[in-house]
Amino acid sequence: MKVDIRLMGKLTVFFTIFAFVAVLPLLPASAAAENVVKVGNIIPLSGPSASVGQQGKQAREMAVAEINAAGGIKSLGGAKLQMIYADSESKPEKGVAEAERLINTEKVNVLTGCWNSAVTYPTTAVAERYGIPFIVPVSVADKITEQGFKTVFRIAAKDSWWTRDQFAFLKDMEKEFNAPVKKLAFVYENGDWGKGFAEQWKALAKKGGYKVVLDEPYPSTSTDLSPVVQKIRRVKPDVLMLVSNAADAILLTNTLAEYKVKLKAVIASGGGHADPSFLKATGKNARYLFDIVEWETDVNKPGAKEANAKYKAKYGYNLAGEAVDAYLAMYVLKDALERAGSLDPAKIIKALAATNLTSGPGMIVGYDAVEFGKDGQNKHASLVMVQINDLGKGLERITVWPKSARRSGYTPVFPMPNK
Amino acid sequence: MQMRASFAKWRSLHLTFNRDADMNFILEGTINGILMGSIYGLTALGLTVIFGVLKVINFAHGSLIMVSMYVAYWAIIFTGVHPYIALIIVVPVMYFFGYYLQDIIIKPIFKAEKDIREPITVIIVTTGVWYILDNLTLLIFGPQYRSIQNNPLRGKMLEFGDMLISVPKLWGFVTAVITAFAIYWFLQKTRTGRAIRATSLDREAASLMGINQFKIYNIAFGIGTAVVGISAVTLVPFYNIFPSVGVLFDIKGFIIVVLGGLGSIGGAILGGIIIGLIESIAPMFMTATWAEAIVYALFLVVLFVKPSGLFGVKYDW
Numbered sequence: 001m002k003v004d005i006r007l008m009g010k011l012t013v014f015f016t017i018f019a020f021v022a023v024l025p026l027l028p029a030s031a032a033a034e035n036v037v038k039v040g041n042i043i044p045l046s047g048p049s050a051s052v053g054q055q056g057k058q059a060r061e062m063a064v065a066e067i068n069a070a071g072g073i074k075s076l077g078g079a080k081l082q083m084i085y086a087d088s089e090s091k092p093e094k095g096v097a098e099a100e101r102l103i104n105t106e107k108v109n110v111l112t113g114c115w116n117s118a119v120t121y122p123t124t125a126v127a128e129r130y131g132i133p134f135i136v137p138v139s140v141a142d143k144i145t146e147q148g149f150k151t152v153f154r155i156a157a158k159d160s161w162w163t164r165d166q167f168a169f170l171k172d173m174e175k176e177f178n179a180p181v182k183k184l185a186f187v188y189e190n191g192d193w194g195k196g197f198a199e200q201w202k203a204l205a206k207k208g209g210y211k212v213v214l215d216e217p218y219p220s221t222s223t224d225l226s227p228v229v230q231k232i233r234r235v236k237p238d239v240l241m242l243v244s245n246a247a248d249a250i251l252l253t254n255t256l257a258e259y260k261v262k263l264k265a266v267i268a269s270g271g272g273h274a275d276p277s278f279l280k281a282t283g284k285n286a287r288y289l290f291d292i293v294e295w296e297t298d299v300n301k302p303g304a305k306e307a308n309a310k311y312k313a314k315y316g317y318n319l320a321g322e323a324v325d326a327y328l329a330m331y332v333l334k335d336a337l338e339r340a341g342s343l344d345p346a347k348i349i350k351a352l353a354a355t356n357l358t359s360g361p362g363m364i365v366g367y368d369a370v371e372f373g374k375d376g377q378n379k380h381a382s383l384v385m386v387q388i389n390d391l392g393k394g395l396e397r398i399t400v401w402p403k404s405a406r407r408s409g410y411t412p413v414f415p416m417p418n419k
Numbered sequence: 420m421q422m423r424a425s426f427a428k429w430r431s432l433h434l435t436f437n438r439d440a441d442m443n444f445i446l447e448g449t450i451n452g453i454l455m456g457s458i459y460g461l462t463a464l465g466l467t468v469i470f471g472v473l474k475v476i477n478f479a480h481g482s483l484i485m486v487s488m489y490v491a492y493w494a495i496i497f498t499g500v501h502p503y504i505a506l507i508i509v510v511p512v513m514y515f516f517g518y519y520l521q522d523i524i525i526k527p528i529f530k531a532e533k534d535i536r537e538p539i540t541v542i543i544v545t546t547g548v549w550y551i552l553d554n555l556t557l558l559i560f561g562p563q564y565r566s567i568q569n570n571p572l573r574g575k576m577l578e579f580g581d582m583l584i585s586v587p588k589l590w591g592f593v594t595a596v597i598t599a600f601a602i603y604w605f606l607q608k609t610r611t612g613r614a615i616r617a618t619s620l621d622r623e624a625a626s627l628m629g630i631n632q633f634k635i636y637n638i639a640f641g642i643g644t645a646v647v648g649i650s651a652v653t654l655v656p657f658y659n660i661f662p663s664v665g666v667l668f669d670i671k672g673f674i675i676v677v678l679g680g681l682g683s684i685g686g687a688i689l690g691g692i693i694i695g696l697i698e699s700i701a702p703m704f705m706t707a708t709w710a711e712a713i714v715y716a717l718f719l720v721v722l723f724v725k726p727s728g729l730f731g732v733k734y735d736w
Contacts (some may be wrong), residue, residue: 218705219711227699247661258585281565
């Protein structure tokens with residue numbers, strides 16, 4: 001008896017799915033009839049990344065409200081964007097299940113998400129299987145756009161571009177200030193993150209013709225970093241490149257100043273150097289340091305200041321890189337939908353692939369255009385370099401690179417003057 | 420002759436300069452190692468004092484360092500005094516903190532296990548205290564990294580030509596040596612000190628001689644915690660203060676006291692200096708990551724060869 005019930009249960013599920021799949025092609029017109037575009041968003045709304053997921057949600061809401069208020073998608077008869085959120089809890093299996101649900105039950109036209117690379121990676125495979133376009137505002141793992149998928153479009157820069165941009169920035173600075181740099185020192189925390197960066201730095205230094213004079217992984221739990229600073233002093237590098245967590249970033253910056261190490265520039269990699277308490281705990285010792293970030297509130301782009309002010313008034317804090325990517329993603333989608341003029345997934349995908357967005361309310365990022373390569377990666381995406389300096393109002397992070405995004409009226413300090 | 424001359428010439432061209440520079444760095448590293456190491460020793464001293472008497476490994480040691488650093492931080496911020504004058508506030512506050520921590524939280528469990536020489540439950544209780552203190556601090560003060568920007572010791576360096584020596588670390592070294600001698604003198608010469616030693620040697624016999632062993636435990640815990648307070652004052656002028664700062668120092672503290680001999684006062688300072696020297700000199704020949712591995716390797720070797728520690732005795736005080 002027991003067995004029979006189980007079998008029947010299985011059969012029921014099987015037939016339900018079968019019926020579902022069989023009927024599916026018969027009803028594509030029904031969604032369009034309601035005159036909405038259903039956008040499914042899989043983001044972490046609870047769990048360890050909930051805070052960043054919330055920001056992504058808020059930025060999407062803000063953009064969608066603007067788009068709908070401005071008349072929706074005109075080529076679709078003023079269709080409104082309808083947002084459907086699903087919580088991934090930062091769990092890959094949850095992301096996959098939610099993607100299935102959004103596609104089959106909610107019948108979404110487009111998917112976006114998922115912030116956590118570990119969730120985005122398997123979830124994009126679901127979208128690819130159903131042929132539903134998937135916009136990835138930001139998930140940094142390189143492999144997401146290296147699966148040969150036709151439906152995946154990533155807006156933000158990928159992991160390996162962080163180091164690429166640090167070197168591109170250095171080359172640009174050398175040219176702009178006519179101050180050649182030869183010797184590099186790499187000092188990084190000895191975990192996955194630091195070692196991954198150092199691997200790429202070494203390859204880039206070789207390609208760029210630099211000499212690496214120090215390659216020093218150190219434990220982030222160090223209570224004394226003067227031995228490391230002594231080593232830096234001893235090899236006399238032109239530029240010091242760092243990957244640090246918070247406590248060690250503070251300790252290194254202060255110890256470098258104590259030992260009066262002379263450097264042309266210090267280039268950090270976010271993390272500890274971007275920690276809110278870093279500037280307070282290092283004070284003027286952090287002056288002139290360069291750091292890489294996804295976005296900074298002072299980027300010199302039309303609309304950036306206004307968008308940030310609006311966001312801050314609404315949600316109480318500044319836009320962050322992740323939020324800006326999500327905000328832009330909605331405008332990229334709107335642009336593609338306008339050109340597609342249809343809710344046929346294949347047509348939306350084709351329109352997304354032909355994207356060349358250079359202006360509009362969404363373009364408040366540091367780079368100048370959104371244009372997807374064959375792999376679906378935004379070719380123009382880049383990161384932003386900031387310099388820590390005091391312009392009379394205390395230490396602040398000032399955008400300096402790319403040059404088109406540089407805060408107007410600011411000239412970066414390079415090489416660093418002797419303190 | 421000719422060969423020798425050319426060798427001398429070659430040496431003068433290539434070696435001398437580098438060797439002088441290297442010697443300079445090695446000397447600088449050695450001094451830094453001794454200074455920083457003595458501060459490590461001082462942070463471990465409180466641990467060794469408490470262990471010597473209670474025979475309890477105090478896992479809340481790192482949290483006591485953290486609490487002391489916050490006490491010192493706020494004392495200095497509110498009064499604006501020289502960091503070392505904050506000792507007047509920090510030492511008594513931490514003494515009573517330790518005294519009552521032992522009296523209220525640890526003593527009842529101690530009494531329940533009084534027939535056992537090395538009470539295991541007490542160790543678990545100290546672990547609980549560690550978690551509670553760290554998380555309370557996180558709740559009250561948040562995860563921020565704090566440092567005292569405007570203090571007369573911050574970033575000060577003594578310069579001897581190319582060689583730089585950190586002034587706040589030098590103060591720490593002097594403090595460590597004075598503290599170690601003071602504790603030693605106290606235990607050897609004062610009546611309370613003798614009572615502490617007697618309790619440490621044999622609880623039962625000491626009780627029979629009219630010593631209130633639980634009072635002595637309170638005092639010993641108080642003294643150990645006060646020493647932790649002193650070490651925190653040496654750290655705040657140049658180090659960051661954050662809720663999990665204790666963890667960085669207590670792992671080191673455990674290695675140091677085992678290296679130097681559990682319960683040995685001189686051993687704690689010397690053990691600290693050994694760790695400091697390895698950390699400071701080894702990175703000249705390898706990466707800092709390997710230098711840390713050497714510290715742990717040495718720790719294991721000492722445990723194998725001389726389990727009582729380098730300066731420990733087979734018996735207690």
